[in-house]
Structure formats: structure tokens, C-alpha cells
Amino acid sequence: MSALPVLYSFRRCPYAMRARLALAVSGQVCELREVVLRNKPQGLLQASPKATVPVLVLPDGKVLEQSLDIMQWALARNDPAGWLAPSHGDVEDMLALVAECDGPFKQALDRCKYPSRYPEADTAQARTQAVEWLHGLETRLAQRPFLFGDHAALADMAIAPFVRQFAGIDAAWWNAQPWPHLQTWLAQWQVNGLFESVMHKLPGWVDGTKGVPFPFLEDGR
Numbered sequence: 443m444s445a446l447p448v449l450y451s452f453r454r455c456p457y458a459m460r461a462r463l464a465l466a467v468s469g470q471v472c473e474l475r476e477v478v479l480r481n482k483p484q485g486l487l488q489a490s491p492k493a494t495v496p497v498l499v500l501p502d503g504k505v506l507e508q509s510l511d512i513m514q515w516a517l518a519r520n521d522p523a524g525w526l527a528p529s530h531g532d533v534e535d536m537l538a539l540v541a542e543c544d545g546p547f548k549q550a551l552d553r554c555k556y557p558s559r560y561p562e563a564d565t566a567q568a569r570t571q572a573v574e575w576l577h578g579l580e581t582r583l584a585q586r587p588f589l590f591g592d593h594a595a596l597a598d599m600a601i602a603p604f605v606r607q608f609a610g611i612d613a614a615w616w617n618a619q620p621w622p623h624l625q626t627w628l629a630q631w632q633v634n635g636l637f638e639s640v641m642h643k644l645p646g647w648v649d650g651t652k653g654v655p656f657p658f659l660e661d662g663r
Contacts, residue, residue, distance in 0.1 A: 447472040448499040449512075449656060450486045452479055453641060456603030457509040458496040462640040463599045464513035466657040468520040472498070474656035478646035485649050510540065513596060525599065529591030536590055536597035543601045547575045551608050572608060576624060579605070583623035594631075602631045 449472045451458040477486055477495050490497040490507050498506040506512050517526050526533055553560045553568035582589055589597045605628055609616040631637060647653055
């Protein structure tokens with residue numbers, strides 16, 4: 443058993459991204475094992491039968507299989523940026539909005555981004571559903587700079603990876619939408635030093651080898 447928590451992750455997965463952000467901001471050092479999803483290692487399969495990332499294996503053997511559980515585990519130990527203390531609303535309010543993201547919005551996002559996987563789906567209808575939800579975020583952000591107040595909190599960091607994925611489907615279309623506050627919010631998040639610090643590309647982890655320390659050092663190692 444590793445003396446450090448072990449994080450199975452995949453850099454471009456939005457769920458894994460949100461987990462890495464929380465681990466990094468809280469300074470919870472772990473052993474990062476980058477997973478190649480088309481060739482999942484036995485270590486991941488043994489740790490979690492669901493075999494999706496992220497998965498955090500704690501030194502006592504407890505396994506956290508959900509990204510929000512990993513975020514809250516890390517932030518409960520250290521929350522220097524106040525992600526669990528928004529200036530408006532509370533944690534329950536933030537989790538309710540994240541549930542909308544992970545449910546209806548993620549469903550619409552997948553049908554827009556991967557239409558070949560859902561041949562029975564109406565892509566135009568899915569985009570309309572996504573647009574309606576994103577308009578709600580625009581309305582929120584027109585009132586204050588972040589989703590729950592004057593500083594970034596758990597909801598911003600949990601939702602932004604999925605908005606980023608949607609925006610990347612068609613950048614020209616995204617930039618043409620009447621969402622100045624949402625577009626600014628996403629753009630600022632993407633140039634945030636914390637986001638950049640967790641996005642270093644790594645080779646796939648191989649069973650029987652050590653992962654890399656995470657959060658990364660300044661040079662990305």
C-alpha cells in the first residue's frame with residue numbers, strides 16, 4: 443500500500459480535472475497514475491470495478507470513486523481559497539447546481555460532442571437544452587463574477603471543465619453567443635495558474651511502476 447493517496451486520472455477528463463484542481467489547491471500530495479482509457483491498467487480495475495476516472499485510493503485502503511467526493515475530501519483537509527465557503531449560498535446550493543451540470547447538461551453535452559455514439563438522439567434538441575442551461579449561468583454571472591459570489595468556489599471549479607468541453611465543440615459558435623459574462627468566466631479560468639498547473643501531459647502509467655508526485659513541481663515534474 444502506498445504511503446500516499448493514489449490518484450488514477452486522465453488529463454482531459456472533466457471529472458478527473460475537477461478532482462486534480464481540488465487536490466492541488468488544498469496541497470494534498472498524492473501519487474498520480476495517468477490512465478490510458480483504451481488500455482486501462484489492472485491497478486485501476488482492481489481499485490475500482492467501475493474502471494472510470496478519477497479514483498483516489500487512500501493509504502488506509504478506502505477508495506473514493508466519485509470526483510465530488512475527492513474534491514470534498516481534499517477541501518475538508520485544507521481549503522485555503524475558500525472553495526467550501528462561497529460569499530453567496532452554501533455548499534448544498536453549490537452541489538445542487540453541480541448536479542444539474544452532471545445530469546441534464548452533461549447528457550446534452552455528450553450528444554452534441556459525440557453524435558455518433560447517440561444516433562437516436564436529436565443533436566439540435568440537445569444543443570438547445572445545453573444552451574438553456576448555459577444561459578442560466580450567464581444570468582448568474584451577470585450579477586457577480588463567480589457562480590456563488592465574489593471568489594471562485596467549488597461550483598466554479600466543478601462546472602468549468604464541462605463548460606470548457608462544450609465550448610471546444612465549435613469555438614467560433616461559442617464566441618458568437620451572447621454570453622459575455624460566461625465567456626469571460628471561462629476564459630479567465632483557463633488562464634488561471636492553478637488550471638495550467640494540473641494539465642501537464644504525462645505518459646500512461648504502467649502496472650508495477652510508481653506514479654508521479656502530485657501536485658506537480660514548478661517545472662511540471
